[in-house]
Amino acid sequence: MNTFGNALRLSIWGESHGAAVGITLDGVPAGIALSEEDFEHDLARRRSGAQGTTPRRESDRPQLLSGIYEGVTTGAPLTILFQNEDTRSRDYTVLTHHFRPSHADRVAQVKFDGKNDPRGGGHFSARLTVALVAAGVVAKKMLPAEVQFSTRLTAVGGERDAERFEQVIAAAQAEGDSVGGVIECRVEGLPTGWGEPFFDSAESLIAHLLFAIPAIKGVEFGDGFAVAARRGSENNDPILDSHGTTASNHAGGIDGGITNGNPLIVRAAMKPTPSIAREQLTYDAECDCVAPLQIKGRHDACVALRGAVVVEAAVALALADLSRRA
Amino acid sequence: MNTFGNALRLSIWGESHGAAVGITLDGVPAGIALSEEDFEHDLARRRSGAQGTTPRRESDRPQLLSGIYEGVTTGAPLTILFQNEDTRSRDYTVLTHHFRPSHADRVAQVKFDGKNDPRGGGHFSARLTVALVAAGVVAKKMLPAEVQFSTRLTAVGGERDAERFEQVIAAAQAEGDSVGGVIECRVEGLPTGWGEPFFDSAESLIAHLLFAIPAIKGVEFGDGFAVAARRGSENNDPILDSHGTTASNHAGGIDGGITNGNPLIVRAAMKPTPSIAREQLTYDAECDCVAPLQIKGRHDACVALRGAVVVEAAVALALADLSRRA
């Protein structure tokens, strides 16, 4: 389904090389001041430009088509549309038989009976995350002012020293290759009590949205996989006061699926983009054989660079939904 | 929300020390033979008994209250109920002011205005997973016969050698402590095409259900967090034939959120149970001070032992839902 959420409901649509991509947010309260400028910062974080990101430049100007009147949200559904401007016309026929490894080309063709839009990955393209980022901007405005996000890359291609990230990316790029990364999002200022038992735990909703983002293959909260190696006495977070402040925060701010008032910490593992300049050997249905594939076009050497704001948007959207249910 | 799913919809309810726990599955097709015996194997996997699990024994007899006629599902909602038999009456008042660390005691009290059932964690108890396991049995029967699950512990308290797991658990238990673990579920025989763009990727649905299980703090697919340290050329899974067989399976059987026909591999990190025999210092609202807490009762030294079948059930339920939408 291309809809998500309960009290804040998202509906997303579009293709990489179609006319536009867009998102509708239903459940945004009336009275939030909102202008196109509000989106600039986060869209810039997602936009190409930095080393290791594709040179494709799109104006990425959000059009607010509904749910706004005199610069303020009305309570009616808010629709944000992005025209697809830089869609070079190329022949994408090759992707309908010579499937790129670790892309959705083949599964989309099987699932949709060969009717899927193959251009640039179609509906499976990371292009749709521009809409998610825009929605995230609205979500952050829905949250109390004290809720603050800080999101950063904590690892790139295995390197954990941030000062060496550019070097690691440049090395991969020079070899026509790409690298993965880990993104950490930290949210401070959350109240106790967001999250719904049983199925809609804070972790469940956040992970659901994160795993909708292309390239994410792992999600963990607090100390995550590391807790599996611990003893209870090491991993428990003793409560210190009536506000629920804990001495440690191994849980990443969530107990029993409910926010506990301590900083929420979530990490997402993003795979290296499968679109690489280097030649790859993979199945071609035309010859019914394995054949060399050269992926054309411009590619990100490290999508995680642009992914940080997408991860932040997903976390904000899940929290905004939960905040409206609490 | 205590409902989940689209084409297969779950509704779960109950408390640790209430009259019963139960689950209703809506969307089970008519014509599946089902008897109480079908549940025995998986319920036994979850049941206490092995070293490191609580000695609490419950008959765990599933009562099939609806949706069945003459031993076959009717297409109407299927309700499975478990009486709570071994609910020793104790005084749980202490939990309403002296909150157990890393439990839901405090968040539940804040969220539900002090009206939550505090006995044994109430609705937040892992007792509810008995219903999830039973639902998983039905889910597995909904899937094609060639779909096969194998689920195992791959690490306990940091130890990866399965032969040493008992020893690690016994050592923790001897010290009144607990250990975490990692559970891996592998599903073979899946067709290409399950999973729904954008939001209901196979990963999103599976992770959503997994993070609803108490104690799970991390979820990863295929090589998971390890892929973030790789290059694209290493991580890509070249396609070998018209069935979509890949040379490697770093993606864990999912591309673009859709199953690709290769084995689905998912791992979940389970924290050490926070209920430990050792004394802990934590906030007590009665004295408005940090005070020593001694948690009474019987506890699992390693909940991951019993968690494997719960993880498997969650994966099966997500897949059953997706299979009905494909």
Next chain:
Amino acid sequence: MNTFGNALRLSIWGESHGAAVGITLDGVPAGIALSEEDFEHDLARRRSGAQGTTPRRESDRPQLLSGIYEGVTTGAPLTILFQNEDTRSRDYTVLTHHFRPSHADRVAQVKFDGKNDPRGGGHFSARLTVALVAAGVVAKKMLPAEVQFSTRLTAVGGERDAERFEQVIAAAQAEGDSVGGVIECRVEGLPTGWGEPFFDSAESLIAHLLFAIPAIKGVEFGDGFAVAARRGSENNDPILDSHGTTASNHAGGIDGGITNGNPLIVRAAMKPTPSIAREQLTYDAECDCVAPLQIKGRHDACVALRGAVVVEAAVALALADLSRRA
């Protein structure tokens, strides 16, 4: 789907002659005092006894299985179960080939591939409305105290004089026949603002639930079908004051799908129960011919008598859901 609602979610299950029927309400706020006695009044309104209703007597004792602690709702899902006690064992095989006219026997068999429970209509039985009535009791407790329901039969078998209803029913019963009726539910004390554009108008939600009740074939609000015969100048409800009080109430308390603070008025048309003692000619798959059918058992001569409280419950449930979203 056997689930309904957004902020208050219902999950219903059971069959006429199965072990039990039940309903789970998810979204009931914590802190509502609730006892089995609270259900007595409405269950008595639904129960058989009055002239024209079936003599089948069931204790209809609601078992509150979850979501309650020390007599107060906890905020966790509330499950209400009714055992099926008076389920005489008979041979229902005839209903699997000689379908009762205007019953669900045939459609259920086609839809569920012959696996449906045929006993007493199975999942399609009006028996399930006992669960709906119980849920309605909870829903009414969720609404503000000033919200008051009054529900009554306004017509029986075409007769509009309430004093002659018994006579009309008795006459039908004497001839082995049944009669339909119209039920009107009036709700006072509603605030302005309940209902959600576009799809979840107050009328949409109420009608959705009403049309789930077996035997209802028409629903209208305010003056309903009569408004189609009017001019705008006659039908408009002029507003008189700042509270939104209107001079007339042709709209039945709903403008643009949103409650306007005036009494909500809704009417439902209930067909005569199709189970009649008189012989009927209808298709029998066994002989592949039209054959006389004699429906055995005890039947209501006027289900609308018992239907009033079911209609009230449906209206209350829709309003409770909307109240939690406003």
Next chain:
Amino acid sequence: MNTFGNALRLSIWGESHGAAVGITLDGVPAGIALSEEDFEHDLARRRSGAQGTTPRRESDRPQLLSGIYEGVTTGAPLTILFQNEDTRSRDYTVLTHHFRPSHADRVAQVKFDGKNDPRGGGHFSARLTVALVAAGVVAKKMLPAEVQFSTRLTAVGGERDAERFEQVIAAAQAEGDSVGGVIECRVEGLPTGWGEPFFDSAESLIAHLLFAIPAIKGVEFGDGFAVAARRGSENNDPILDSHGTTASNHAGGIDGGITNGNPLIVRAAMKPTPSIAREQLTYDAECDCVAPLQIKGRHDACVALRGAVVVEAAVALALADLSRRA
């Protein structure tokens, strides 16, 4: 909520005088040929022009923004957008204090804290039905070819002779007034088995969508309210053959909430449009008094004329959703 449906999910947005209105359909199968021309016929049925409808003319050109590739649906969400072209700028401030009777002006202001878009009714405007009609075109293409719709006005202002409708409307118009009407939609060629117990009966889904359409105040199936005046022996529809053909069709093609293979018949009562040229006395918050109101602009004397295709679209959409679940 502005989303509706389960297997076919709709998301609608827009305002009367905003930039555009649109709808996204999620769940449209891949492989349906679709062009802008396909929408012309139904959009023309809804468009102004005939006597009794507003002279506002809009090109109403549907833009297919996503979910289409080379003229064929892809299986990805299908978004249809209509620019709002003929939005004369006027001062709508008066509507924020001098509320039109039987319009949503006042309830919208209360519900959305005065932040609603007041221009032409904003999100509550019948303008949104252009998107519903477009979605209905897609829905009809999703249904089997043998499913055929015929929809007509059966009454206007109380008049049942179709030849006199124009006269009745002209008379009202001449007096600055409007008239209501009854629309009947008949669907032939439906299979047995569409509709989902318990809550998603065919009647429930259809009525839910119909009551989302502005101005509809009553919905009935088959003989509807008339059945309440009947005896069971008169109202039952005897089955004649193995296909389920019934001798009569009082049920309007639905038994137990499930289509029975006979023609589905549904009627909707549409109120006279509350926007009339005649002066009305109604509350004005500015003077806190009842004051004469003169509604400016162009108005439909009989919205039911344009409403027929909207009703048909709603019925088609509900059926398309159910068809995908059967």
